[in-house]
Amino acid sequence: MTDAASQELLKKGIAAAKAARQKPASPEQIEQRRRQARSLLARVLKLDKNNIQAWLWLSTVVDTPREQVACFKNVLALDPTNKHARAGLARQAQVDAPALSPKITHLQNRPTAPAPGRISAKKARPDGPGCPFCKQAISSIDTSCPHCGLRLVMTCPACGQAVEVEHTRCDNCGQTMGRYQTPETYFAGLGQSYLKKGRSQEAVTAWQMVEKLNPDFPRLYLHLGQAHLGQERPDRAMASLQRALAQNPDDPEIHFTLAEMMRRRAEREKAFDYYETVLRLDPKHGPAWLRVAGIYEQVGAKKEALKAYRQAVKLLPSDSEESIQARAKLEQVEPTLPEAMASGWPELIRQVTGPILICLMAVLFDSGLRPWWIQLTGWLALGLALFGAFLFVSGSSLPRNPVMRLVVGKQGLPAGEQKSIVAAVGLIFWLIALGLILWPINQSYPDIPDLP
Amino acid sequence: MTLPVFLILLSQLVYLLPLRDRRSRRLGFPWMTLSLVVINILIHILVLIVGSGSDEETWVLLYPYMEVPRLILDGEGLGALSILTSGFLHGGWWHLAGNMFILWFFGRKVEDATGSLRFALLYTFCLYTSALLSVISRGAFTSTAEGMIPGLGASGAIFGIMAAYLFLYSDQRILTLILPIPWPFWIPAWIYIVRELLLNALVGQLIQEGSLVVRVNVFAHLGGAAGGLLFIYFFLHPDVFAQRR
Numbered sequence: 001m002t003d004a005a006s007q008e009l010l011k012k013g014i015a016a017a018k019a020a021r022q023k024p025a026s027p028e029q030i031e032q033r034r035r036q037a038r039s040l041l042a043r044v045l046k047l048d049k050n051n052i053q054a055w056l057w058l059s060t061v062v063d064t065p066r067e068q069v070a071c072f073k074n075v076l077a078l079d080p081t082n083k084h085a086r087a088g089l090a091r092q093a094q095v096d097a098p099a100l101s102p103k104i105t106h107l108q109n110r111p112t113a114p115a116p117g118r119i120s121a122k123k124a125r126p127d128g129p130g131c132p133f134c135k136q137a138i139s140s141i142d143t144s145c146p147h148c149g150l151r152l153v154m155t156c157p158a159c160g161q162a163v164e165v166e167h168t169r170c171d172n173c174g175q176t177m178g179r180y181q182t183p184e185t186y187f188a189g190l191g192q193s194y195l196k197k198g199r200s201q202e203a204v205t206a207w208q209m210v211e212k213l214n215p216d217f218p219r220l221y222l223h224l225g226q227a228h229l230g231q232e233r234p235d236r237a238m239a240s241l242q243r244a245l246a247q248n249p250d251d252p253e254i255h256f257t258l259a260e261m262m263r264r265r266a267e268r269e270k271a272f273d274y275y276e277t278v279l280r281l282d283p284k285h286g287p288a289w290l291r292v293a294g295i296y297e298q299v300g301a302k303k304e305a306l307k308a309y310r311q312a313v314k315l316l317p318s319d320s321e322e323s324i325q326a327r328a329k330l331e332q333v334e335p336t337l338p339e340a341m342a343s344g345w346p347e348l349i350r351q352v353t354g355p356i357l358i359c360l361m362a363v364l365f366d367s368g369l370r371p372w373w374i375q376l377t378g379w380l381a382l383g384l385a386l387f388g389a390f391l392f393v394s395g396s397s398l399p400r401n402p403v404m405r406l407v408v409g410k411q412g413l414p415a416g417e418q419k420s421i422v423a424a425v426g427l428i429f430w431l432i433a434l435g436l437i438l439w440p441i442n443q444s445y446p447d448i449p450d451l452p
Numbered sequence: 453m454t455l456p457v458f459l460i461l462l463s464q465l466v467y468l469l470p471l472r473d474r475r476s477r478r479l480g481f482p483w484m485t486l487s488l489v490v491i492n493i494l495i496h497i498l499v500l501i502v503g504s505g506s507d508e509e510t511w512v513l514l515y516p517y518m519e520v521p522r523l524i525l526d527g528e529g530l531g532a533l534s535i536l537t538s539g540f541l542h543g544g545w546w547h548l549a550g551n552m553f554i555l556w557f558f559g560r561k562v563e564d565a566t567g568s569l570r571f572a573l574l575y576t577f578c579l580y581t582s583a584l585l586s587v588i589s590r591g592a593f594t595s596t597a598e599g600m601i602p603g604l605g606a607s608g609a610i611f612g613i614m615a616a617y618l619f620l621y622s623d624q625r626i627l628t629l630i631l632p633i634p635w636p637f638w639i640p641a642w643i644y645i646v647r648e649l650l651l652n653a654l655v656g657q658l659i660q661e662g663s664l665v666v667r668v669n670v671f672a673h674l675g676g677a678a679g680g681l682l683f684i685y686f687f688l689h690p691d692v693f694a695q696r697r
Contacts (some may be wrong), residue, residue, distance in 0.1 A: 337690055337691070354573050354686040356688045361581070362580065365531060365532035365584075365587075368590070373527065438531075438532055
């Protein structure tokens with residue numbers, strides 16, 4: 001691995017260690033970030049065991065004071081004058097004495113040593129001229145700029161990796177973090193990412209920052225409303241959405257969000273009205289079709305529900321969760337054959353008769369409309385056509401027909417690829433049979449009369 | 453002038469051009485109808501290219517592929533295959549355009565009730581039923597010379613599709629331009645289709661009586677329509693069949 005890669009790992013490790021100190025965060029989140037930082041810094045040290053910075057930052061995320069002491073000792077072995085390591089060891093010596101008391105041993109599991117940066121809290125970040133946005137001096141342990149409020153270290157909304165703000169893309173997963181040079185866009189990007197990941201609290205904070213910076217930001221109140229809605233705060237969501245609607249009454253997304261809110265409140269009729277408005281403004285709004293279909297289904301309007309589900313399937317991206325949901329619903333709602341029909345003789349005979357009639361007509365014409373002229377090959381071809389038609393019908397629409405149940409068991413043909421293969425084989429047999437009938441083997445080329 | 457002739461002449465004063473109906477689609481796009489239209493057009497273009505525009509050459513080229521009642525009855529020529537091939541041949545651009553317009557209009561709706569594959573089967577079946585009546589009427593009951601006159605065109609199958617439409621959607625209304633009146637009217641579908649069938653039946657009657665000679669194969673139309681009307685039951689999509697029971 002190159003030095004550059006090692007530096008990159010170190011950067012990520014430091015960012016994760018800083019993120020572990022960020023508030024507010026749940027104990028699980030802190031522990032996760034600490035684990036991440038430990039792992040990254042350990043990888044750096046595996047590549048370069050003389051990396052002082054890595055040892056110092058590792059001391060902030062290790063689990064036990066003994067490990068912390070080991071980190072400081074390693075630093076001092078490399079640089080006996082390092083004041084961070086010295087101060088850390090001194091502090092540890094103070095903690096060690098009462099640590100013998102059983103009452104406070106549980107504290108040993110907490111990180112007690114401060115980050116190296118805290119010792120020189122007023123010092124600017126070593127790897128930059130200050131805040132990347134306002135350029136004011138900041139401490140190396142600051143997680144947001146005390147002057148302009150820009151967040152300096154943040155967790156990637158997509159993968160949870162701690163990322164320095166200068167990185168406009170997450171190093172781990174490539175998620176675009178926004179651009180800190182244009183703060184409202186930056187926060188808007190963050191807000192959208194948080195919203196997508198369902199982290200509504202952070203999304204609200206991000207969109208509130210956008211509001212502070214530029215109250216005229218496009219669709220600001222729509223997104224703020226969506227974030228509030230995610231937080232289950234309908235009153236705030238409604239206020240934001242009303243403002244959004246006042247700014248842009250023809251935005252289908254605003255009506256859709258309002259409809260979603262009404263749906264959550266179980267106000268079905270109001271929700272339906274809003275969905276209808278969405279579809280009037282944007283007839284290709286797949287999610288609105290899906291919701292409308294759901295409402296139709298609830299009220300028993302099966303035909304309309306079917307139509308709406310079909311529209312949803314047509315318009316939603318095929319790999320989206322909503323599309324999968326719409327397809328599943330469509331299968332549920334779509335009329336299925338009654339049991340008596342699906343497993344009875346009459347329907348099997350009806351479906352097989354169509355293809356057989358064609359072959360029968362062809363054989364009849366081939367014999368000059370004289371059935372007694374039909375040759376053995378003609379009858380054999382008819383038999384093959386019957387078999388092919390039966391296989392096709394069994395594989396395509398009647399997998400549990402009486403013959404199939406007799407042959408393969410009570411359940412008939414199992415669902416899946418097998419059915420399609422049986423249908424395809426059946427179709428091929430039928431086509432071969434028709435080909436055999438139509439192929440003019442014994443027939444002569446006619447004398448062509450003069451043009452009348 | 454007899455009453456049938458008078459009625460036929462009267463009906464020729466107006467031309468009904470269907471524009472649209474109110475029925476929405478149940479399934480997706482009618483691919484089979486479109487494919488049939490495209491295949492018919494491509495074959496017509498191919499015939500024009502290969503025949504080099506000469507009637508004589510085209511006649512020699514196409515004769516074996518046309519439906520010749522006498523040859524079929526005598527077991528000569530392409531036999532049953534010629535019925536299929538003749539269904540894709542047309543006598544000119546107007547013949548083709550008229551047939552394809554009606555196929556596109558009614559075929560889409562019928563395909564919606566049968567599904568694509570069953571629609572293709574129904575279309576083929578109607579070609580055969582149209583040929584059945586045509587061959588019997590022109591081959592068995594006329595002179596040998598008349599029996600050697602070939603027939604071509606998709607209209608037999610298209611009449612079958614129209615009749616199937618009538619069976620399926622008899623309560624539908626069709627927005628129709630009744631030429632020469634310049635604005636359209638919503639008329640019941642059965643009026644449109646029954647008019648066409650009656651007209652063909654009248655002309656057929658007059659041909660049998662020997663009082664009318666036309667180049668239109670009305671027996672093929674009637675045979676196709678009978679096939680579509682009487683046998684659509686066997687080609688319906690199972691879901692549609694279950695709903696209609």
